[in-house]
Amino acid sequence: MTDRIWTAALVVIGDEILSGRTHDKNIAQVAEWLQVQGIRLAEVRVVPDEEDRIVEAVNTLRERNDYLFTTGGIGPTHDDITVDAVAAALGVGVVIHPEARATLERYYTDKPGGLTEDRLRMARVPEGAELIPNRMSGAPGIRIGAIYLMAGVPHITAGMLDALTGTLEGGAPLQSETMGCWTAESEVAGLLRKVVKRNSECQIGSYPFFREGKVGANFVIRSTDASALAACAKDLREALTDAGYSPVSGGI
Amino acid sequence: MTDRIWTAALVVIGDEILSGRTHDKNIAQVAEWLQVQGIRLAEVRVVPDEEDRIVEAVNTLRERNDYLFTTGGIGPTHDDITVDAVAAALGVGVVIHPEARATLERYYTDKPGGLTEDRLRMARVPEGAELIPNRMSGAPGIRIGAIYLMAGVPHITAGMLDALTGTLEGGAPLQSETMGCWTAESEVAGLLRKVVKRNSECQIGSYPFFREGKVGANFVIRSTDASALAACAKDLREALTDAGYSPVSGGI
Numbered sequence: 420m421t422d423r424i425w426t427a428a429l430v431v432i433g434d435e436i437l438s439g440r441t442h443d444k445n446i447a448q449v450a451e452w453l454q455v456q457g458i459r460l461a462e463v464r465v466v467p468d469e470e471d472r473i474v475e476a477v478n479t480l481r482e483r484n485d486y487l488f489t490t491g492g493i494g495p496t497h498d499d500i501t502v503d504a505v506a507a508a509l510g511v512g513v514v515i516h517p518e519a520r521a522t523l524e525r526y527y528t529d530k531p532g533g534l535t536e537d538r539l540r541m542a543r544v545p546e547g548a549e550l551i552p553n554r555m556s557g558a559p560g561i562r563i564g565a566i567y568l569m570a571g572v573p574h575i576t577a578g579m580l581d582a583l584t585g586t587l588e589g590g591a592p593l594q595s596e597t598m599g600c601w602t603a604e605s606e607v608a609g610l611l612r613k614v615v616k617r618n619s620e621c622q623i624g625s626y627p628f629f630r631e632g633k634v635g636a637n638f639v640i641r642s643t644d645a646s647a648l649a650a651c652a653k654d655l656r657e658a659l660t661d662a663g664y665s666p667v668s669g670g671i
Numbered sequence: 672m673t674d675r676i677w678t679a680a681l682v683v684i685g686d687e688i689l690s691g692r693t694h695d696k697n698i699a700q701v702a703e704w705l706q707v708q709g710i711r712l713a714e715v716r717v718v719p720d721e722e723d724r725i726v727e728a729v730n731t732l733r734e735r736n737d738y739l740f741t742t743g744g745i746g747p748t749h750d751d752i753t754v755d756a757v758a759a760a761l762g763v764g765v766v767i768h769p770e771a772r773a774t775l776e777r778y779y780t781d782k783p784g785g786l787t788e789d790r791l792r793m794a795r796v797p798e799g800a801e802l803i804p805n806r807m808s809g810a811p812g813i814r815i816g817a818i819y820l821m822a823g824v825p826h827i828t829a830g831m832l833d834a835l836t837g838t839l840e841g842g843a844p845l846q847s848e849t850m851g852c853w854t855a856e857s858e859v860a861g862l863l864r865k866v867v868k869r870n871s872e873c874q875i876g877s878y879p880f881f882r883e884g885k886v887g888a889n890f891v892i893r894s895t896d897a898s899a900l901a902a903c904a905k906d907l908r909e910a911l912t913d914a915g916y917s918p919v920s921g922g923i
Contacts (some may be wrong), residue, residue, distance in 0.1 A: 435876050437712045438845070439702030440891060443695070446717065450691030460689045462724070465698065465715035468876075472714070495857040496877040497864045537860035555881070572879065593690070605747040608789035612749045624687055624720075625748040627824065629807070639692060 424643075425589045426461040427453055428480035432491035432501055433571055434468050444573040445490040452580045457589030458486060468492060473504035481508075481566060486587060491571030493558060495540045501568055502561065506545035509563065516544045519559055552582045591643040596652045599671030600664045603627070604636040610658050611638070618651035620644050630671075637670040676895075677841045678713040679705055680732035684743035684753055685823055686720050696825040697742040704832045709841025710738060720744060725756035733760075733818060738839060743823030745810060747792045753820055754813065758797035761815065768796045771811055804834045843895040848904045851923030852916045855879070856888040862910050863890070870903035872896050882923075889922040 429449050435441040443465070450460045461484055466472040473489075481487040492501035506513045519542035520534075527534045541558040544550075551560030551567065553575060560579040561568040567583070569576045600607065604627045615623050621642040628635050638655060642648040659666040681701050687693040695717070702712045713736055718724040725741075733739040744753035758765045771794035772786075779786045793810040796802075803812030803819065805827060812831040813820040819835070821828040852859065856879045867875050873894040880887050890907060894900040911918040 431715075433876075434874065434893075435878060435891065436698065437702055437715070438847070438891075438893070439699050439704075439706055439712075440847070440876075441878070442699045446688065447691050447694045450689055452691075454691055460691075461719065463683075463689070463715075463717035467713065494877070494879060496860045497867050498874075498876055532858065535857065535861075538857040540860070541857070572881075574881075595690070595692070605787065605790040605793070606784065608747045608749070608792070609787075615749050622686065622750075624685075624692075624750055625746070626687060626693070627746060629824075629826075639687065639690075641686075641690070 423590055425458045425486070426484045427458050427486035427488060428461055428484045429463045430473065430476045430480065430487070430489045431463065431465040432468065432473055432489055432504075433465075434498070436465050436491075437467055445569070445571070445576055448573060448577060448580070449488055449490070449569075452584075454593055456584070456587050457592040458587060459593060468498050468500060470500055470504045470507060473501065474508040477505055477508040477566070485565060487566045488569060489567070490569045490576055493541070493561065493568055493570060495537050495558075499540070502543050502545060505563065505566060505568060509545055509566075511546040511563075513543050514546050515539065515542045516548065516550060519544065519550055522550075522559065551579045554578050554582075593641050593643055594645060594648050595639055595641045596648055597637055597639050597668075597670035598652065598655060598659070599635060599637045599667040599669070600659055601633055601635045601671070602664055603634045607636070607659065607662065607664070610662055611655075614651070614655045614658055618647065618654060620647035621651040623651070623655070628671075635671050639670075675842055677710045677738070678736045679710050679738035679740060680713055680736045681715045682725065682728045682732065682739070682741045683715065683717040684720065684725055684741055684756075685717075686750070688717050688743075689719055697821070697823070697828055700825060700829060700832070701740055701742070701821075704836075706845060708836070708839050709844040710839060711845065720750050720752060722752055722756045722759060725753065726760040729757055729760040729818070737817060739818045740821060741819070742821045742828055745793070745813065745820055745822060747789050747810075751792070754795050754797060757815065757818060757820060761797055761818075763798040763815075765795050766798050767791065767794045768800065768802060771796065771802055774802075774811065803831045806830050806834075845893050845895055846897055846900050847891050847893045848900055849889055849891050849920075849922035850904065850907060850911070851887060851889045851919040851921070852911055853885055853887045853923070854916055855886045859888070859911065859914065859916070862914055863907075866903065866907045866910055870899065870906060872899035873903040875903070875907070880923075887923050891922075 800815040
């Protein structure tokens with residue numbers, strides 16, 4: 420275990436997210452998966468299906484982070500330009516990956532039309548790339564260096580993440596503890612500020628809600644250090660109790 | 672009506688989105704609302720609760736777009752730093768807005784504790800800002816120039832968007848028509864490419880799915896020109912029908 424913090428960024432590629440037609444589910448699932456790997460998601464950008472916008476996001480974010488993930492645009496149609504954009508960002512060519520070609524040949528062997536030129540597009544990768552297995556369909560994900568190109572369809576990306584589990588080096592996973600209270604967060608803002616100050620190894624997020632006709636807030640304490648986390652949770656629980664509240668462990 | 676394209680960017684501020692704890696709902700609702708205003712959402716960035724990261728995103732995106740929206744971080748607690756970050760990005764100070772103060776005074780007049788210092792934090796705005804009404808709670812949204820600071824809680828942001836409806840200048844709204852087919856998108860990729868080529872005023876997105884044990888795809892045609900949209904939809908319907916498919920209007 421090390422104190423080094425590993426970070427990743429995510430580029431979500433797709434006009435359908437920016438138009439509001441499709442509600443993105445990949446940000447949350449990639450974020451949750453990274454947490455378990457001990458990697459912090461540092462930034463997300465959602466960009467349209469335009470090569471120069473993808474290139475800019477990929478080049479900016481890969482320089483700042485240990486890992487870069489993309490979702491979307493790796494299918495066979497004209498609006499799937501992720502492979503070309505990432506190859507352009509890296510200054511490499513696009514090639515047909517022999518293993519991906521073989522997989523597609525097997526997948527389409529008993530299907531009408533066989534492996535057409537359009538289907539073969541799904542075997543195109545930036546030069547030097549490896550494949551990420553995809554059990555759901557014939558089109559694999561793609562890894563080139565520390566860049567991981569995943570599907571746009573969430574359950575296909577889920578399968579690709581599953582295949583990658585445990586293969587990325589990370590640090591101590593960020594652990595969290597949640598505590599809820601039936602109070603307006605403005606009631607306890609001063610109290611929270613003092614607890615934050617006393618517990619420098621933890622962050623505390625405050626998330627208000629309105630439910631059952633009442634206002635409440637959940638407080639999420641995060642730390643890579645389990646004992647600091649426990650001490651901070653104890654501190655917050657006591658401070659809330661002393662102020663006359665009844666904090667609920669696990670959140671409301 | 673004008674041919675000028677109006678664009679907006681969105682900065683989603685919040686560690687809770689990057690940790691995967693909270694599933695963002697603001698991207699989709701801001702995107703949908705902008706569509707109706709005739710404004711295109713050009714980019715989204717999700718950044719942590721860190722001032723320099725917020726400043727960077729705000730300054731980059733406001734220069735590139737007609738409008739900039741932020742969600743999150745305008746509440747009363749220590750992790751609510753959006754007002755300070757946006758003021759820093761613009762190089763202006765932070766002041767107590769007299770109208771926001773009066774609203775908070777009314778809101779808290781019959782509540783225990785009254786208007787405390789922590790609650791008064793919700794009246795802080797970048798110098799020169801106006802308020803965006805919020806019917807749900809005492810904390811207003813904030814407009815400064817073409818920058819709109821909205822809540823993180825989706826139903827509060829919904830109310831703020833509602834209050835802004837019709838107040839932003841936009842262009843012709845992007846219209847769309849959806850058509851679905853029970854086919855793997857790789858089957859029709861060549862056909863689609865030809866239809867795209869013949870209809871340069873339209874974009875076509877292809878969105879594959881797997882449902883009821885079968886693969887299918889929905890095609891979304893988008894254009895600001897209603898007659899070009901209708902012509903493209905007719906062209907695509909005929910091309911799919913000629914190829915032996917039964918396109919379903921409105922999508923599957």
